[in-house]
Structure formats: C-alpha cells, structure tokens
Amino acid sequence: MLAFSAALALGILLPSLRASLAGPVDDPLLLEELEKALDLRMREDFDRVLDARDPGELIEHATLTDVDFDHRTLGIDTLFIVGDELFGYLFRPENGWGRGGADPGALDYTPRLRRVHDGRAGGPDAFGCFSCHSKGGPDGAGTQSQNALLRGDGAATGSxxxxxxxxxxxxxPIALLAKEMSAALHAQAASASAAAKAGGHRVEQALGAKGVWFGRIAVDADGTVDYAGVEGVDRDLTIRPFGWKGHQATLRDMAEESLQIHQGLLSKRIQLEVRDGALDSGPYGEGTWDDIDEDGVSLEIDSGMLTTVVGYLAQLEVPVVRPPRDPALLDAFAAGSASFAAIGCGGCHVPVLELENPELDATEPAEPGRAPFVINVAKDGDGPKVDPKYAADDTAYLVNLFSDLRRHDMGEGLATPSAQGNIAARVFLTRPLWGLAETAPYLHDGRAPTLHDAIVLHGGEAAGARDAYLALDEHGRAGVRVFLASLSRQPKLFAP
Ligand code: HEC
Ligand code: HEC
Incomplete structure (x- = not known):
C-alpha cells in the first residue's frame, strides 16, 4: 500500500509540479525536498481515506509486528517509513488504551484522558507521539501547553x-555515545577490581570517558567497591542520556516508557515479567498479567513495534549549526561562540563528543532470541547526519551535541518537586543544546521563554558560568545568545 501511494504522489503530481516550477525553481535540492514533502502528504491523505473506509488500515501501515520481523526481510528504509507513520498515529481503544469505561465493546466507549499522571501509571495523556513532539518541525519539541504532567495525583496540576x-x-548518535561511555567506565571499574585483587590492597580509580570526568571509585583487596566518590552518573556506571534528569539508558526503554505513560499501552515484555514475578504490576494496573490495565486488549506492544519506534528514532536527522548571514550578526556569532567556551558554558555543554561505532542495534535490550536489527546512524535514514572526523575515514564521527551526558546539581531554584528514583530533585542531565533555536520555551518544565531567561535561571554547579554571562556587557551577552540561536535544524518542507 505504501508503494502504491508513493507511486501515486510521484507519478501523478510531480510531473505537473515540475512543469509549473520549471521556470523559476531549478534548484535540484529544493525540488527533491518538494518531492519528499508531496510524497509524504499524498501518502498520508491516501492512508487516511483508506482508514475512513476500513477502520484499522492506519495501524496496519504503522506497525511492524514480531511476525513481520521473523518472516520477512525488512529494509531499513521500510522501518523508517512505518516508524514515521507510527509516530503520527493517533492510538485508539482497540489498540489497547488503558482506562476506558467498563465495557470496551460499547458503542460510545471513549478513552479517558488524564492530563495529570497518576503516579507511575501515567496518563494516558495524549493520542500520539506527535501530540507533544511537534514544535519546530516533525519530531520536534513541545510548547509549554504540551508539557507532560508526570507522577502527579491524577487530578491536580500542582501535584x-x-x-x-x-x-x-x-x-x-546520543544513544551510541552513552553506550560507549558506559563501556569505558565499566572497563575502568573492572581493571581497578582486578588490580586490587592482584595487589592485595585498596586501589583508587578515576572515572572518565570521552574527556568527561565522573569522580572516582575505590576497590578494597576483598573486592568491596566504595562508590561514594562517583559523580554525575548512577553507581552502576551506566550513562543514561534520555529524559531531563537522564533516567533512561536506551531508546528502546524510552520508547516503551513513552507508549506506557502517554498512550496507556503495555509492552509484552512488561506483561511477561509481571507474569513471572520479576516485575511488580503495581504501577500498571490491577488486572491479570495478560491484561494488566484491564482494557480488554491483551497484546498491545510486541517486540517488533518497539523495534519499529527505535529504528525510526535512530534514523532521524541531526541538528546543524546555521550561522547568520548578515555580516554584523556573523561577527556577534563568532564572538559569542568564543565567549560560550570562555565563560564556562562548554564545561558542561561540551560542543563535540566523538563517536567510534555508528551501528545501533534497534532490538537492544531485547527479549531473548530476537535477531539484531542494525541501523547505521551515520548513514541510514534522513540527513543531515553526523560527519566523519577525517574525510575518507570512518574511524570516528563528530557529534556536536553540546552536552557531557553527565548529571549536575543545578541548585534549588530549578529543583523538581521531588527526587526521581535515585536522582535528586536539584540534579539534571546537561541538556544537549543542538537544535535549540526551534525549541523555546526552555528548561525542563518550559519555564524560560527566552535564551536569556534560560541562562539566568542556571544555579548550583552552573552558577559560576551564569555569573560570568551576567558580567559580560550587553554586547557580549548578545553574542552568546546569537550563537545559541544558530544551533538549529536543517530547513525542510514538511506536510502540516
Ligand atoms: C504528553 C506529551 C508527550 C507525548 C505524547 C510523548 N512524549 Fe516523548 N517526551 C515528553 C517529555 C515531557 C519528555 C521528557 C521526559 C523526561 O524528562 O522524563 C519526552 C522525552 C522523550 C524522549 C527522550 C528525549 C531526550 O532527549 O531526552 C524520547 C526518545 C521520546 N520522548 C519519544 C517519544 C515517543 C516515541 C512517543 C510516542 C510513543 C512520545 N515520546 C510521546 C513528552 C511526550
Ligand atoms: C554545570 C553544568 C552547566 C553549565 C556550566 C551550563 N549549563 Fe546550561 N544547562 C545545564 C543543565 C543541567 C540544563 C537543564 C536544566 C533544566 O532544564 O532544569 C541546562 C540547560 C540550558 C539551556 C536550555 C536548554 C533547553 O533545551 O531548554 C540553555 C539555553 C543553556 N543551558 C545554556 C547555557 C549557557 C549559555 C551556559 C553558560 C553561561 C550554560 N548553559 C552553562 C547545565 C549547565
């Protein structure tokens, strides 16, 4: 069906478009962008009409199940297209929305949205991923009114x-950087343990990965590890680069969590772990293991659907730096870029981290027995992509994310209402700044309407850099803001 609708768009519409544009627009890049936007628009229109005729058509186009992965040779590009549909899909009761009326078969059954989450059970608070990730373009950020109201009492916004x-x-690239950094920290801990055992005495080991420092551990001769000196990462030394506080390590876990808390869909993994007693069903519902959230649907997310979401996210483009064209603004940009480093912003917002291996297994961490599905994040899917460090050499890639993927104490002013698991209220992951230009409002709860506000609200470990920004004259501060405003995304046409 996809191939047919794509052919429809390209075959029927583009020749006439090309004809009408042949005069003024002969930029091949622009034409290619137009083709893509039109193709997407036509495909969406076609799918919508099909779904209006035969309800259920849309979800068929938007999911790849375990069966698809097991029995067909799926192309990486198919995964991207289907994942794109899934990202834009509005989930429905028959897909397994938790929380409806007593009778899911009733003609007037509608899901009950819960904007304020009820503890870890979540919402559901939205029909689809795009409901919140849309500002600045597809797969974008959220406005302040799209904020998620997490871990509340199910009713009061203030909770x-x-x-x-x-x-x-x-x-x-971020998922892979985190994986490489975790591996480096684990190797350092293992070698400290081996040295302590072999030498028969206590060994202290500094922890660092890609030039970022995570404090130290000490290991006694008997193998006891002292984690008191570990900083900016959990004691298991696993970098968790997702979420404002850095609470999830992999895209797969982030996708599974998002589907659960925002759309009320429970994965097969969660069901099976509840069945086997490995997981408490508490946050998910009170039903039996095969329908914990009691919505009458048993299989809501199988492993293939998670692989689809991860395969899609991993193939998205990376943001780019787009310096202003105006010469005066360009001067401000250059000065701002230098100040950013000089006043200490770059200490946390590290401009570039180097990635060694661009291959991401979309099934990781998977249920046992699943074959890997590998995406090359430097090549597959939408451009622009991360650049190789050396031309004609793929031994390293430059990821211009402006983060150290480490957690920091940001002071009392920014603190969340409470700790999140073992992450203290004042502690946050250094937010990557790439793509910043299109994502206002800023900070974890969207409290800062402008870049200036976002900087001024920094406290705790960032107080020194904030004060250094405030100590610049207005011209100097403006430079920093112009620099930040150039951290952007490639302009593209997209279907609304
Ligand atoms: C109700 C709004 C909302 C919806 C719907 C939503 N998200 Fe999110 N998403 C958020 C918020 C808020 C965060 C930050 C979460 C945190 O700090 O713990 C986030 C974070 C993420 C992240 C990590 C990004 C990062 O840089 O840390 C990923 C990946 C993600 N969402 C994917 C999805 C997918 C896939 C869906 C659909 C299944 C989805 N989201 C639906 C609001 C939403
Ligand atoms: C100690 C580490 C640290 C330093 C130093 C630091 N930041 Fe941040 N920055 C963070 C963290 C952590 C966040 C997320 C805080 C939150 O959302 O509550 C953040 C958020 C931001 C944001 C908002 C990003 C968004 O998407 O909402 C901007 C803009 C920003 N920083 C710019 C700067 C500038 C400019 C400087 C230098 C004056 C600076 N930062 C210094 C850690 C730091």
Missing amino acids: ADQRNAPHLLGMG
Missing part, C-alpha cells in the same frame, strides 16, 4: 512534575 518535551533529532 505533578512538569516536563517539557525535547526534540527528538540526533537520538541515535
């Missing part, structure tokens, strides 16, 4: 931990 949706570009 919730408000979070603004970040944009989702560049997720693949």
Whole structure:
C-alpha cells in the first residue's frame, strides 16, 4: 500500500509540479525536498481515506509486528517509513488504551484522558507521539501547553512534575555515545577490581570517558567497591542520556516508557515479567498479567513495534549549526561562540563528543532470541547526519551535541518537586543544546521563554558560568545568545 501511494504522489503530481516550477525553481535540492514533502502528504491523505473506509488500515501501515520481523526481510528504509507513520498515529481503544469505561465493546466507549499522571501509571495523556513532539518541525519539541504532567495525583496540576518535551533529532548518535561511555567506565571499574585483587590492597580509580570526568571509585583487596566518590552518573556506571534528569539508558526503554505513560499501552515484555514475578504490576494496573490495565486488549506492544519506534528514532536527522548571514550578526556569532567556551558554558555543554561505532542495534535490550536489527546512524535514514572526523575515514564521527551526558546539581531554584528514583530533585542531565533555536520555551518544565531567561535561571554547579554571562556587557551577552540561536535544524518542507 505504501508503494502504491508513493507511486501515486510521484507519478501523478510531480510531473505537473515540475512543469509549473520549471521556470523559476531549478534548484535540484529544493525540488527533491518538494518531492519528499508531496510524497509524504499524498501518502498520508491516501492512508487516511483508506482508514475512513476500513477502520484499522492506519495501524496496519504503522506497525511492524514480531511476525513481520521473523518472516520477512525488512529494509531499513521500510522501518523508517512505518516508524514515521507510527509516530503520527493517533492510538485508539482497540489498540489497547488503558482506562476506558467498563465495557470496551460499547458503542460510545471513549478513552479517558488524564492530563495529570497518576503516579507511575501515567496518563494516558495524549493520542500520539506527535501530540507533544511537534514544535519546530516533525519530531520536534513541545510548547509549554504540551508539557507532560508526570507522577502527579491524577487530578491536580500542582501535584505533578512538569516536563517539557525535547526534540527528538540526533537520538541515535546520543544513544551510541552513552553506550560507549558506559563501556569505558565499566572497563575502568573492572581493571581497578582486578588490580586490587592482584595487589592485595585498596586501589583508587578515576572515572572518565570521552574527556568527561565522573569522580572516582575505590576497590578494597576483598573486592568491596566504595562508590561514594562517583559523580554525575548512577553507581552502576551506566550513562543514561534520555529524559531531563537522564533516567533512561536506551531508546528502546524510552520508547516503551513513552507508549506506557502517554498512550496507556503495555509492552509484552512488561506483561511477561509481571507474569513471572520479576516485575511488580503495581504501577500498571490491577488486572491479570495478560491484561494488566484491564482494557480488554491483551497484546498491545510486541517486540517488533518497539523495534519499529527505535529504528525510526535512530534514523532521524541531526541538528546543524546555521550561522547568520548578515555580516554584523556573523561577527556577534563568532564572538559569542568564543565567549560560550570562555565563560564556562562548554564545561558542561561540551560542543563535540566523538563517536567510534555508528551501528545501533534497534532490538537492544531485547527479549531473548530476537535477531539484531542494525541501523547505521551515520548513514541510514534522513540527513543531515553526523560527519566523519577525517574525510575518507570512518574511524570516528563528530557529534556536536553540546552536552557531557553527565548529571549536575543545578541548585534549588530549578529543583523538581521531588527526587526521581535515585536522582535528586536539584540534579539534571546537561541538556544537549543542538537544535535549540526551534525549541523555546526552555528548561525542563518550559519555564524560560527566552535564551536569556534560560541562562539566568542556571544555579548550583552552573552558577559560576551564569555569573560570568551576567558580567559580560550587553554586547557580549548578545553574542552568546546569537550563537545559541544558530544551533538549529536543517530547513525542510514538511506536510502540516
Ligand atoms: C504528553 C506529551 C508527550 C507525548 C505524547 C510523548 N512524549 Fe516523548 N517526551 C515528553 C517529555 C515531557 C519528555 C521528557 C521526559 C523526561 O524528562 O522524563 C519526552 C522525552 C522523550 C524522549 C527522550 C528525549 C531526550 O532527549 O531526552 C524520547 C526518545 C521520546 N520522548 C519519544 C517519544 C515517543 C516515541 C512517543 C510516542 C510513543 C512520545 N515520546 C510521546 C513528552 C511526550
Ligand atoms: C554545570 C553544568 C552547566 C553549565 C556550566 C551550563 N549549563 Fe546550561 N544547562 C545545564 C543543565 C543541567 C540544563 C537543564 C536544566 C533544566 O532544564 O532544569 C541546562 C540547560 C540550558 C539551556 C536550555 C536548554 C533547553 O533545551 O531548554 C540553555 C539555553 C543553556 N543551558 C545554556 C547555557 C549557557 C549559555 C551556559 C553558560 C553561561 C550554560 N548553559 C552553562 C547545565 C549547565
């Protein structure tokens, strides 16, 4: 069906478009963009009409199930197209929305949205992923009114931990950077343990990865590890680069969590772990393991659907730096870029981290027995992509994310209502700044309408850099803001 609708768009519409544009527009890049936008628009229109005729058509186009993965050779590009549909899909009761009326078969059954989450059970608070990730373009950020109201009492806005949706570009490279950094920290801990055992005495080991420092551990001769000196990362030394506080390590876990808390859909993994007693069903519902959220649907998300979401996210483009064209603004940009480093912003918002291996297995961490599905984040899907460090060499890639993927104490002013698991109220992951230009409002709850406000609200470990920004004259501060406003995304045409 996809191939047919694509052919429809390209075959019927483009020749006439080309004819009408042949005069003034002969920029091949622009034409290619137009083709893509039109193709997408036509496909969406076609699918919508099909779904109006035969309800259920849309979800068929928007999911790849375990069966698809097991029995067919799926192309990476198919995964991207289907994942794109899934991202824009509005979930329905028959897909397994939790929380409806007593009778899911009733003619007037509608899901009950819950904007304020009820503890870890979540909403459902939205029909689809795009409901919140849309500002600045597809897969973008959220406005303040799209904030998620997490871990509340299910009713009062004030009870919730408000979070603004970040944009989702560049997720693949970030996931892989975190994995490489975790591996480096684990190797350092293992070698400290081996040295302590072999030498028969206590060994202290500094922890660092890609030039970022995470404090130290000490290991006694008997193998006891002292984690008191570990900083900016959990004691299991696993970097968790997703969420404002950095609470999820993999895209797969983030996708599974998003589907659960925003759309009320429970994965097969969660069901099976509840069945086997490995997981408490508490946050998810009171039903039996095969329908914990008691919505009459048993299989809501199988492993294939999670792989689809991850495969899609991992193939999205990365943001780019777009310096202003106006010469005076360009001067301000250059000065601002230098100040950003000089006043200490770059200490946390590290401009570039180097990625060694661009291959991401979309099934990781998977249920046992699943074959890997590997995406090359430097090549597959939508451009622009991360650049190789050396031309004609693919041994390293430059990821211009402006983050150290480490957690920091940001002071009392920014603190969340309470700790999130073991992450203290004042502690946040350094937010990557790439793609910043299109994502206002800023900070974890969207409290800062402008870049200036976002900077001024920095406290705790960032107080020194904030004060150094405030100590600049107005011209100097303006430069920093112009620089930040150039951290943007590639302009593209897209179907509304
Ligand atoms: C109700 C709004 C809302 C909806 C709907 C939503 N998200 Fe999000 N998303 C957020 C917020 C808020 C965060 C930050 C969460 C946090 O800090 O814990 C986030 C974070 C993420 C992240 C991590 C981004 C980062 O840089 O840390 C990913 C990936 C993601 N969402 C994917 C999805 C997918 C896939 C869906 C659909 C299944 C979805 N989201 C639906 C609001 C939403
Ligand atoms: C100690 C580490 C640290 C330093 C130093 C630091 N930041 Fe941040 N920055 C963070 C963290 C953590 C966040 C997210 C805080 C939150 O949302 O509550 C953040 C958020 C931001 C945001 C908002 C991003 C968004 O998407 O909403 C901007 C803009 C920003 N920082 C710019 C700067 C500038 C400019 C400087 C230098 C004056 C600076 N930062 C210094 C850690 C730091």
